[in-house]
Amino acid sequence: MRRVRIIPVLTVDGSKLVKTVKFKKPNYLGDPINAIKIFNDKEVDEVVVLDITASKNNKDINFQLVEEMAGECFMPLAYGGGVKTFDHIQKLFSIGVEKVILNSVLETNIDLITKVANHYGAQSTVVALDIKKNIWGTPKVHFRSGKKSSNIKPIDFAQKVESAGAGEILINNIDRDGTFKGLDMELINSIATSVNIPVIACGGAHSIENIKDGIVCGGASAVAAGSLFAYKANNTASILINYPSQEELHKEVFKHLS
Amino acid sequence: MITIVDYGLGNLASIKNMIKKVGGEATISSNLEEIGNASKLILPGVGAFNKGMENISNMGLQSILNKKVLEDRVPILGICLGMQLLTNYSEEGDVKGLGWIDAKTARFRLSSKILKVPHMGWADISINQKQHPIFSGLEDTIRYYFVHSYYVRCKSEKNVLCTAKHEIDFACGIVKDNIIGFQFHPEKSHKFGMTLLKNYIDYC
Numbered sequence: 001m002r003r004v005r006i007i008p009v010l011t012v013d014g015s016k017l018v019k020t021v022k023f024k025k026p027n028y029l030g031d032p033i034n035a036i037k038i039f040n041d042k043e044v045d046e047v048v049v050l051d052i053t054a055s056k057n058n059k060d061i062n063f064q065l066v067e068e069m070a071g072e073c074f075m076p077l078a079y080g081g082g083v084k085t086f087d088h089i090q091k092l093f094s095i096g097v098e099k100v101i102l103n104s105v106l107e108t109n110i111d112l113i114t115k116v117a118n119h120y121g122a123q124s125t126v127v128a129l130d131i132k133k134n135i136w137g138t139p140k141v142h143f144r145s146g147k148k149s150s151n152i153k154p155i156d157f158a159q160k161v162e163s164a165g166a167g168e169i170l171i172n173n174i175d176r177d178g179t180f181k182g183l184d185m186e187l188i189n190s191i192a193t194s195v196n197i198p199v200i201a202c203g204g205a206h207s208i209e210n211i212k213d214g215i216v217c218g219g220a221s222a223v224a225a226g227s228l229f230a231y232k233a234n235n236t237a238s239i240l241i242n243y244p245s246q247e248e249l250h251k252e253v254f255k256h257l258s
Numbered sequence: 259m260i261t262i263v264d265y266g267l268g269n270l271a272s273i274k275n276m277i278k279k280v281g282g283e284a285t286i287s288s289n290l291e292e293i294g295n296a297s298k299l300i301l302p303g304v305g306a307f308n309k310g311m312e313n314i315s316n317m318g319l320q321s322i323l324n325k326k327v328l329e330d331r332v333p334i335l336g337i338c339l340g341m342q343l344l345t346n347y348s349e350e351g352d353v354k355g356l357g358w359i360d361a362k363t364a365r366f367r368l369s370s371k372i373l374k375v376p377h378m379g380w381a382d383i384s385i386n387q388k389q390h391p392i393f394s395g396l397e398d399t400i401r402y403y404f405v406h407s408y409y410v411r412c413k414s415e416k417n418v419l420c421t422a423k424h425e426i427d428f429a430c431g432i433v434k435d436n437i438i439g440f441q442f443h444p445e446k447s448h449k450f451g452m453t454l455l456k457n458y459i460d461y462c
Contacts, residue, residue: 001382002373003379003380003381003382003401004379005378005379005380040448043448043449045379045380045403046379046403070271070272070275071271071275073272073446074276074446074447074448074449074451074452075403075446075447075448076403076405076443076446093269094270094271095271096269096271096272096275097269098269098272098304098405098446118306119305120267120304120305121304121305121306122376122407123304123376123378123405123406123407124304124405167376167378168378196374196375197374198374198376198378219372221374221378221379222378222379258372
């Protein structure tokens with residue numbers, strides 16, 4: 001039987017756990033360390049932590065929080081947000097992070113991917129592809145927590161980071177973030193079929209079935225979600241850190257995979 | 259005292275954290291004397307095989323490791339790249355390994371369009387040597403977190419502890435006397451990994 005990774009995304013603002021809608025309107029959820037402990041109990045596959053203000057506000061990475069989270073984490077932890085230099089990266093790996101996620105820095109320094117991949121291996125080098133459609137409905141790559149638009153096509157950028165040595169691409173669909181509108185299968189598929197490295201689809205997932213479709217129809221290697229695992233029954237008024245059981249995952253996802 | 263060998267590659271903090279969590283005590287060291295005094299060793303590693311061997315050699319670690327493992331018969335647990343380094347040779351960089359287990363490290367060449375390299379994620383494993391103490395107290399269905407582009411091929415089945423599947427079946431655990439290696443990351447595999455590390459501390 002094949003398993004695929006289903007990955008909760010924790011977005012943090014400073015030391016607070018928050019959840020956004022379309023990368024805006026951060027809603028305070030609670031303590032990120034507590035969320036990690038709950039995810040340990042639920043035996044989640046992997047956790048992605050994104051500091052959504054570090055790059056935007058040119059702040060330093062909250063290494064203390066990241067170290068605390070990594071120390072609590074019984075599963076792999078990927079960290080993104082404000083990662084600008086190789087020094088940052090060395091520090092992140094030394095405090096127990098498994099993967100670093102690069103985004104804003106790649107606007108000017110794509111070579112950092114190669115340097116990280118050569119040193120820590122491609123599997124530890126993740127690129128976040130923050131994607132938003134422009135007014136003509138054409139998807140474009142964004143940087144700095146979605147604040148900075150570009151004219152770059154997602155497929156072009158995906159191939160570029162793959163050849164630079166990235167081991168994985170996290171598609172973060174800004175238009176769908178926190179909306180529960182479902183994963184954008186077309187967008188996911190266009191990227192997943194244009195590269196050979198694993199693609200994690202994120203943005204809009206509303207159910208386990210939708211996650212399964214992201215794999216089966218979208219062609220993603222893994223699916224990540226924030227709101228789905230942060231709220232009860234997709235109701236943003238009701239905060240509840242949750243994750244499907246192994247039985248559910250088998251029934252709803254794994255048994256449908258080839 | 260368990261010594262986690264620091265040869266400049268890999269995520270040492272998470273292994274140390276997890277050893278502590280299951281009640282053990284570990285230090286991270288590249289110091290020859292400290293490694294020489296270790297009662298148990300862990301050889302971690304994330305990264306390229308050739309870089310790993312180069313570091314071990316440049317840091318002067320090879321002879322102390324050979325002495326500890328082959329002469330003093332101190333238990334050693336290789337994790338991920340640390341397991342691959344136990345083999346004779348790797349296609350990654352076309353270099354020789356430590357050669358303690360008669361095996362080679364080969365690159366995944368998959369025909370699948372769906373499965374990707376690196377093999378990244380969780381996989382159920384099948385245990386070949388159920389009686390080995392490292393597996394004490396584990397249930398039948400157990401899963402571990404993998405991240406690797408190369409896999410180990412043993413010459414002899416008797417060195418295969420357990421296997422997993424990524425299009426092909428491959429050895430994800432290998433053994434020879436006091437030497438154990440796991441391709442997956444027990445330190446990042448929930449209770450399944452904690453049990454293995456606890457067994458390593460208690461029984462190996």
